[in-house]
Amino acid sequence: MPAPERLPAPGVTATGELEELLAKGELTVVGRIREASNAVLLCTVTYGDASADCVYKPVKGERPLWDFPDGNLAQREVAAYLVSEATGWGLVPPTVLRDGPYGEGMVQQWIESAPAEDGPPDAEESDESGLLALVEGEEAGEGWKPVALADVGEGRTALLVHADDPRLRRLAVLDAVINNGDRKGGHLLPAPDGRLYGIDHGVTFHSEDKLRTLLWGWAGEPLTGEARAVLGSLAARLADGEPLATRLAELITPVELAAVRARVDHLLRTGVHPQPSGQWPAIPWPPV
Template sequence: MPAPERIPSRGLTEEGLRTLLAEGELTVLGQVRGASNAVLYCTVAHEGEVRHCVYKPVAGEQPLWDFPDGTLAQREVAAYEISEATGWGIVPPTVLRKGPYGEGMCQLWIEAEPEGDETTAAPSNGLPPLLALVEDEEPGEGWKAVGFADVGEGRTALLVHADDPRLRRLAVLDAVINNGDRKGGHLLPAPGGRLYGIDHGVTFNADDKLRTLLWGWAGEPLTPEATEVLDRLSAALEPGAALVTRLAELITTAETEALRGRVESLRTSGRHPQPSGDWPAIPWPPV
């Protein structure tokens, strides 16, 4: 796949970016390797604006035993809609559209800050790394423990993530959308200190599927900010609301009801969820 190239272009609003993604001409440049489903690296051009994007055609999705076939693209768009409803803007602009290989998800390409090794995303803007493996039994100051990992040769190391408010927002979003695959490689620190989460195809299942590397706040009280966001999200998920109408195009009624139930459960408990024990809590591979 060609290396990302900065394309000069004047600024666009969020709505403008969605229009560009939905109506622009898609040109496939290459394939993102290592993904379980087809992920195509493209440019999208519309009315003089050009951006890089990711196009995931439904035809390139691999069947999953616990999700209906051909629904992962819609779930990615639904995750974007919920992200926008929170006001956090954690998920890059994402639309459902037709492309060279049929209908699929089209998402703005995020040019991430340079990373460190395979377990550490180290922004160059002075912010701390997001994930690390450490030899200690307890996390150091500014870190949250996830659990011990086998690092080979009979050795274990403690997997930790940063005690970072950007990650904490993402942990709340994942609990809301029931993300079954929050890996380290799905965290994109962008220029300017912004953090995005990507790859949200395995979400919104009516059953508990939460698998994440962001368990460091499990059982801890939600922040006041998160509580306010959940209150707004609860109102936005009332039957007949615009968000519910939009979600009806993307996920099932039962999944929307389960989504509403997760929001209410978080509001009632006032705490980050803990692993249920009924499902592997950490995705594999973790990165």
């Protein structure tokens, strides 16, 4: 299923222009998202006649992570966007690294989520995106993929499922490439135009296997032909001297860049979605 066309911000007609708006526009802080563990500021950005809502995450507001000692979360967020753009899937909102009111940070287009679609008919609970749910029994049902049994209290369990959605499947491939250590339900944003975006990519690109996600429904299944073609193109763009590789080298370490290449090669060689390694908790907590 081809991705739908992007809907640009007011006064912006293309992704490149949106990146320019985010990079060069005047940032005005209008509030703080307090649920986030690091500083996340809601802003408006204005450049000429164009304007947009955006998120600004200053490096100064990041909490240090012992297992990510190099670089910063903002750089990893930008790296995730660049890899997403290289796939052609456009799964990460336009993201830039720039100076702001509180110093250097990541600035990303704000995505207004569409109302959630209905989950499975037998769902005990669905998340806000409508793409994740808890269902009774041990069968996911048509159009849904099982992830794991979850303890829902009082000695009861329910099956955690996600939609068998091609947009989610693309995101699962992207997460495998960037080694996303924190793919939660709250990081899935269905947009009104039908696109699906993933956000919060600060915990990515580790050289060791850190993949933690709720999107394990395709684990061990063959990659789609589309995914294999995209990965083949991505492997070429990650070669030394290519613009993507050069830019990533400015954002992540040489060891991490080598690991990205190795993960892409592994996916192409095996031809299947990765499975939990058993070396690391496979599902993030809290899951939402």
